[in-house]
Amino acid sequence: MFNVPEAHPRYKSLTKREKLVTGLEAGITSRQGLIAHGRGEAFDYLIGERTLNSAKRATEAAAALLLTAKKPVISVNGNVAALVPEKVIELSELLNAPLEVNIFYWTGERVRKIKEHLEQHGAAHVLGDKAEARIPGITHARAKADREGIFSADVVLAPLEDGDRCEALIKMGKKVIAIDLNPVSRTSRHATVSIVDDIERALENLISGIKEMKKSSRKEWLLEKFDNQGNLRAVIQEIVERLKELKEFDTV
């Protein structure tokens, strides 16, 4: 991995890119995953590369949903595995929820490599390599799901998920928590709880939120008052405000 100097003003952003490029070389990330990451970068820039209040509210609701779930599962794709392996593993242990490798451009080899990558980082329970069940309404290999994992889960945490698959999981009656920087993507629109934030910031907040909330009695109340569509509108409004500022700011 190319070492980005910590003093570089774009250190965090450049380090993420290097992790994905390394993931591509290791056969974990897909090339289309790099393009998807670029889309996320653009939206992260537009929200100011910080966690918005709306994302904090969504993260609280997500913590409550995961803690009240009967069978939560954490979906992991190539970008998630390359960017935040330690964080999904920590979350998996905290919730006693399995990780399931779930990739859009499916090959058995890539699933195996992602599973091994997670296990090298300490993951004990990784599903997805024997995914014999099918998510209804989706064609081809990307419908694959583990019968003991996503297929029978009641709550799925699906960071960086594809819109089709998010919709199909919702149609199966599951609750889906999305982490997606695009507030107008189909995934964000259809998920039960949409966290519009960078995946690293979102998972850090989710982990600390779950630790704080474990013994709280606020969980049901938080879920009841949470309004996902209203929250997405708040994100869009933040972007609009930021663009208006950028419009008035002449750098030249």
Next chain:
Amino acid sequence: MFNVPEAHPRYKSLTKREKLVTGLEAGITSRQGLIAHGRGEAFDYLIGERTLNSAKRATEAAAALLLTAKKPVISVNGNVAALVPEKVIELSELLNAPLEVNIFYWTGERVRKIKEHLEQHGAAHVLGDKAEARIPGITHARAKADREGIFSADVVLAPLEDGDRCEALIKMGKKVIAIDLNPVSRTSRHATVSIVDDIERALENLISGIKEMKKSSRKEWLLEKFDNQGNLRAVIQEIVERLKELKEFDTV
């Protein structure tokens, strides 16, 4: 290359991705180029994947600037070569201006491969593989420029250009035409004329604009009345309007 069916609603977008992935396999595109393309996709979505009136005005000004230039040069990087080789070649012939391979992640091998790729598509005059001059104010290999090309040009068409290099060319006293989907990028902010549009749409419009304008006496007038900063503000306003529409539109 994976064949995307023409009936697919995202046909154009998916075909571009496939061209870049093929370019990566051929050693023409860089992996960071895929991430940069993703950023462009996000902005293209926000402008509605169409040519804005502000982009039409910028394209007219760009045509006038290229036609009144003494020594115009067209800069070509990996993404440009992979996405629109025919169009930069057509433009080069129309203006009698050389193409110069000019890449951010510089290796001699990649420059040679891009040059060969352009020549296979019919390019007669491609510079960049013997770039012995240096653009002042930029470190490392990405400062390289051909003494008979970009280094001594008065007008540089630099699609998908890096912000540092755009600024450095402006400091050398050159006029720079940028094609960049991000209206708030440093490239867009610093260029003489910033076309905020998809590269394929922009080059098509530029080619037809140049053909129409060749014998026109409006060129100086067009350049005089063109206001790049005002034009960029108009793009941002368009994005703001579109986001407000998206905010009110509940898909679920």
